[in-house]
Amino acid sequence: MKNSFTFKFMILFLSIGIGISSTNTMCAQQNMKYGMLTFNKAVNISGKQRMLSQKMAKSYLYLVENPSDAKAKRDLLTSKIIFEKQNGIIRQNSGYKLTKDRLTKVDKIWIEFKKLIESTPNYDNAKKIIDLNTDLLKATNDVVSAVIVESKGANKSDDNLLEDESLGESDLELKKMINMAGRQRMLSQRLALYYFANQTTLKTKNSESMLGNVFNEIDGAITMLLISNFNNEKIDEKLGVAMTKWENVKNNKEKLMNQGFKPSEMYQISNDLTKAFNAVTGLYEKVKI
Template sequence: MKKNLTLKSTILLFLIGIIVFGTNTICAQQSMKYGMLTFNKAVNISGKQRMLSQKMAKSYLYLVENPSDTKAKRDLLTSKIIFEKQNGIINQNSGYKVTKDRIAKVDVIWAEFKKLIETTPNYDNAKKIIELNTDLLKATNDVVSAVIVESKGANQSDANLLEDDGAGESDLELKKMINMAGRQRMLSQRLALYYYANQTTLKTKNSEQMLNNVFNELDGAITMLLISNFNNSQIDDKLGVAMSKWEQVKNNKDKLMNQGFKPAEMYKISNELTKAFNAVTGLYEKVKI
């Protein structure tokens, strides 16, 4: 009788162990997700919001002096639609107050920014966009940072999210690399934005310095991407494409700083650079650790 009880107890404990282990495994798997997205995807998407903020500003400034350009008009409209849609996706899939609070801040700035870009392009509103775009960029960048922090402590309480929970160093480094590559997309658009802001009709005392700062940051980050431990043959190939596009600008810095590119040429270069770095970012997102 005792043997039967002991056997039943052992089996019961074994089954309980399996259930607990399975539950913990499910929880661990769930903690690796950003709602319906992977955290890598969430970092990529939230990073695109930075790029779109700059693309909209760039398109508006370009349209001030090129009001009949149908591509620029389409870029401005589609970027606005995608920005709003993606902001909703990021918000809906986050379960953390830090991230949601930062998205709410984006929404406040976006309401003002949206009113400006929906006007018929004019110099007065272009100047306001030049002043406001950096605030929107900073707010969207803060969301990216919050998503990365959230990935470090997805199974913690909101109060502990900003603490280092010992998440895998490689996984965190990969997300930082996705962020860096994604930031290059934004800088590609911001370069053209401040190229237009540096023209005589819109120029301020800071325009030239801002353009130079964007140039240096974009160029410096390429070096960091080239030496990344996460690179594979596909990433190397796409980085090569991005670098070839960048050389068109880097080898002509005087031309860049002195309005030597035709407006339509700079518009095209910025979009091609963005496309190239977007391909790189997408490949980093898919890297398996």
């Protein structure tokens, strides 16, 4: 009888243990998701919001002196629509106070920014956009950081998110790489934004230094992308495309800093660079750890 009881107890104990293990595994799998998205996708999408903030500002500044450019008008309109839509997607898929609080800050700045970009392009509002765009950029960048923090401890309370170490080191490094590559898209648009802000009619005491800072940041980040441990044949190929486009700018830095490019040429350069870095970012998003 004693042996029979012991055997039944062991079976019950093992069954409970297996049940707990299965539940933990299911929770872990669920916690790898950002709502209906993967965390890698969420980092990519939230990063695109930074780029769109700069693309809208760039398009508006360009339209001040090129009001009949249909493509720039279309870019401004579609960027505004996509920005609002993606902000909703990020909010709907987050269950964390940290991320939602930062999205609320984006929304507050967006109200004023949206009014400016919806106005008929003029110099007064262009100058206000030059002043405000960095605030919107910082707010959207803070959302990206919050999403990465959220991925570090998706099964923890908000209070413990910043201290949580549950995400594997490699997985966290990958998200940082997605973030870095995605930031290059934003910088590609910001480069043209401050190229236009550096023209005589809009120039401030900071315009030239801002343009130079963006140039240096793009160039420095390319080196970091090239030595990433996550690179594969496809990523190397797309990085090569992005580097070729960047070298055309880098080799003409003096032209860049002295308004040597035609406005339409600079506008297209920024879009081509953004497209190239977007392809790289998309490939990092798909890397499996």
